[in-house]
Amino acid sequence: MLPESLIAALRGAQHVCVLTGAGVSAESGIPTFREAQTGLWENYDPMDLATPEAFLRDPELVWRWYRWRRDLVAEAEPNPGHHALAELEGLVPELTLVTQNVDGLHARAGSSDVIEFHGNLFATRCFVEGCIVEVADDDGVPTCPGCGSPVRPGVVWFGEAIPASALDQSFAAAKDCDLFLSVGTSSLVYPAAGLAELAKRHGAVVAEINPNPTGLAANFDHAIAGKAGEVLPDLVAGLGGD
Ligand code: APR
Numbered sequence: 001m002l003p004e005s006l007i008a009a010l011r012g013a014q015h016v017c018v019l020t021g022a023g024v025s026a027e028s029g030i031p032t033f034r035e036a037q038t039g040l041w042e043n044y045d046p047m048d049l050a051t052p053e054a055f056l057r058d059p060e061l062v063w064r065w066y067r068w069r070r071d072l073v074a075e076a077e078p079n080p081g082h083h084a085l086a087e088l089e090g091l092v093p094e095l096t097l098v099t100q101n102v103d104g105l106h107a108r109a110g111s112s113d114v115i116e117f118h119g120n121l122f123a124t125r126c127f128v129e130g131c132i133v134e135v136a137d138d139d140g141v142p143t144c145p146g147c148g149s150p151v152r153p154g155v156v157w158f159g160e161a162i163p164a165s166a167l168d169q170s171f172a173a174a175k176d177c178d179l180f181l182s183v184g185t186s187s188l189v190y191p192a193a194g195l196a197e198l199a200k201r202h203g204a205v206v207a208e209i210n211p212n213p214t215g216l217a218a219n220f221d222h223a224i225a226g227k228a229g230e231v232l233p234d235l236v237a238g239l240g241g242d
Contacts, residue, residue, distance in 0.1 A: 002224065002231070002234055002235060002238055003222055005221075005222075006205070006207055006221075006222050006224075006235070007235070007238040007239070009178070009179050009205040009207075009221075010092070010179055010235060010238065010239055011239060012178070013092055013093075013177070013178040013179040014092075014093045014094060014178055015092075015093065015094040015095075015096070015173070015176055015177040015178055015179075016088070016092050016094070016095050016096070016177060016178070016179045016180075016181065017095075017096045017098065017173040017174055017176075017177035017179070017180045017181070017195070017199060017204070018085060018088075018095065018096070018097050018098065018180075018181045018183060019098045019099070019100070019170075019180070019181070019182050019183065019185060019192060019195050019196065020085075020097070020098070020099045020100065020101060020106070020183045020184055020185065020228075021099075021100045021101065021183070021184045021185025021186065021187075021192075022034075022100070022101060022184060022185070023183065023184020023185060023186075023210060023211075023227075023228055024079075024081050024082065024099075024101065024105075024106075024183055024184035024228045025076070025079075025082075025101055025103055025105055025184075026184065026227075026228075027079040027080075027081060027227060027228065027229040028076040028077060028078060028079045028082070028103075028105060029072070029075075029076050030072055030073060030076055030103060030105075032184075033046055033186075034186055034188075044065065047158060049061070049062055049065045050155070050157050050158055051157050051158045051159055052157055052159065052160065053159075055127070055150075055152055055157075059141045059150050060140070060141055063140075063141045063142075063153075066121065066153045066155075067137070067139075069103075069121060070121050070122065070137075073103040073104065073105070073121060076103070076105065077105075077108075078105045078106075078108050078109035079105075079228075079229045080229045080230070080232070080233050081183070081184070081227075081228035081229040081230075081231075081232045081233075082105050082106055082108070082109035082111070083109045083110070083233075084232035084233045084235065084236045085097060085106065085109070085111055085232060086106070086109045086110035086111045087236050088232075088235075088236050088239070089110075089111060089112065091236065091239050091240075092239075096115065096169070096170070096173035096177065097111050097113070097114050097115065098114075098115040098117055098166075098169075098170045098173070098192070098195065099114055099115070099116060099117060100117050100118050100185060100189070100192050101116075101118070102116065102118050102119055102120050102121045102153075102155045103121060104120055104121065104122060115166050115169050115170055115173075116166065117156070117162055117166050117167075117170060117192050118155055118156040118162070118192075119153075119154045119155040119156045119163070120154055120155065121153055121154075121155060122154070123153075123154025123155075124142070124151050124152065124153060124154055125151065125152060125154050126143075126144030126146065126147060126149045126150070126151055126152070127144075127149045127150050127151070127152045128144070128147055128149035129144070129146065129147050129149070131144060131146055131147070132154075133145065133151045135151055162191060162192075167191065170192075170195055171195070171198065174195040174196075174198040174199040174202070174204075175198060175199070175202045176202075177199055177204050178203075178204055178205065179204055179205050179206075179207070180195070180196055180199035180200070180204045180205070180206045180207070181207050181208075181209060181235075182195075182196045182206065182207070182208045182209070182210075182214075182216075182220070183208075183209045183210070183228050183232065184209065184210060184228045185210070185214070186210075186214055187208075187214040187215060187216045188214075188215075193216070196208070196216060196219075196220065197216065197219065200219060200220070205221045205222075206219075206220040206221050206222075207220060207221060207222035207223070207224060208220050208222065208223045208224065209224045209226060209228055209231045209232065210223075210224075210225070210226075211225055211226060211227055212225075213225060
């Protein structure tokens with residue numbers, strides 16, 4: 001049962017800002033970052049693969065990992081958590097959805113204007129000039145038809161800057177919102193993890209939804225220990241969405 005005060009905050013909110021992390025896609029069968037990598041990749045640490053240095057050192061290995069993730073996502077379906085957020089969009093005056101996920105599942109569930117803080121697995125561009133390059137799903141590292149440089153996944157790697165527009169829009173929404181929901185993220189990676197605290201400092205009610213309370217939960221108004229695919233539909237139902 002969700003706290004009545006959280007439901008009331010949602011009912012009264014003019015602007016809801018939601019930050020999602022890998023936990024929102026867990027119930028779609030996509031492993032989170034800080035669970036042990038599964039199967040073929042269990043001996044690799046994402047931190048050692050998701051960097052420009054790793055790509056330059058061994059583009060073939062990094063591409064194989066990303067193709068594995070693209071295939072995993074292509075077979076996955078949005079879950080009730082994704083669908084609840086898509087439904088919420090039509091039930092509140094303004095909703096800003098910021099995701100750290102690169103799987104595109106929010107858009108596939110019907111959410112519009114998703115701010116992809118860390119880019120998207122399926123946006124591929126050449127390493128040198130950044131021109132968009134469509135890649136076939138065959139093996140090997142694709143090369144840019146224009147400059148011949150290797151093609152990289154359109155995601156933000158460790159050590160790289162968040163796209164300026166995503167950063168600006170997300171920070172503006174965190175400052176402006178009345179209710180901030182932090183869903184399925186370990187709140188370990190900044191600047192994304194700073195959004196909830198920013199919202200709190202600007203007077204928003206802040207709730208975390210995560211089966212495992214994070215280190216920031218103590219600063220929030222609510223820490224709902226539950227799965228996104230169960231709690232988010234309940235939250236929307238509480239709004240009278242169902
Ligand atoms: N519902 C909600 N939360 C869940 C669920 C679920 N069903 N299952 C797991 N979780 C929670 C875990 O408890 C954990 O706190 O999701 C969180 C996932 O944390 P991470 O694996 O650290 O993923 P995330 O927070 O998105 O990582 C942030 O770090 O590795 C980088 O760029 C990468 O975007 C990623 C960023």
